[in-house]
Amino acid sequence: MANEKQFKLKTLFVAARGVQEYRATIPTFVKPDDVILELGCEWGTTTEILAQHSGEVIGTDISPECIQRAQQLRPHLHFEVLDAFDVRAALGFGKPFNKVYMDLSGFSGYRALLDVIALTNMYATIFSLQVIVVKSGALKHFASHCTAWRE
Numbered sequence: 001m002a003n004e005k006q007f008k009l010k011t012l013f014v015a016a017r018g019v020q021e022y023r024a025t026i027p028t029f030v031k032p033d034d035v036i037l038e039l040g041c042e043w044g045t046t047t048e049i050l051a052q053h054s055g056e057v058i059g060t061d062i063s064p065e066c067i068q069r070a071q072q073l074r075p076h077l078h079f080e081v082l083d084a085f086d087v088r089a090a091l092g093f094g095k096p097f098n099k100v101y102m103d104l105s106g107f108s109g110y111r112a113l114l115d116v117i118a119l120t121n122m123y124a125t126i127f128s129l130q131v132i133v134v135k136s137g138a139l140k141h142f143a144s145h146c147t148a149w150r151e
């Protein structure tokens with residue numbers, strides 16, 4: 001049962017619709033000292049932009065073919081194969097990630113909303129993140145219809 005003693009996250013969750021919005025968040029939320037974990041990097045296009053704004057970024061994807069292509073196109077960047085749902089493997093990188101960028105196929109549909117919330121909460125808790133930016137139209141729609149009640 002919920003009570004006031006439970007751990008409360010301080011992570012800011014940012015929901016973007018579409019890749020243009022997703023990338024447009026970078027100058028606002030990414031700072032030169034940040035260590036970024038990117039989940040779902042495909043060929044590393046967003047990784048390249050994240051690298052220009054942060055101290056360090058690891059671009060990850062479940063697809064070995066995507067990671068091979070990303071590494072060929074951008075040999076100066078760090079890429080790893082990772083299933084985003086395997087948070088223990090992400091811990092294994094041994095990096096003090098403070099922000100996460102997340103763009104996984106299928107995460108924009110309304111049925112994926114519970115998966116998006118579960119996954120973002122898991123990363124926020126395990127890495128004590130400051131910000132998670134998620135490309136998810138469903139989360140953006142949901143968030144825009146939520147408000148925190150204050151008396």
Ligand SMILES: C[S@@+](CC[C@H](N)C(=O)[O-])C[C@H]1O[C@@H](n2cnc3c(N)ncnc32)[C@H](O)[C@@H]1O
Nearest residue numbers: 040041042045046061062063083084103104105
């Ligand atoms: C829309 S693409 C990402 C595009 C990329 N963010 C960009 O800006 O160019 C979605 C990627 O999510 C990856 N993906 C899907 N499920 C995943 C999972 N469980 N873990 C990690 N990556 C996943 C896919 O392989 C695909 O490359």
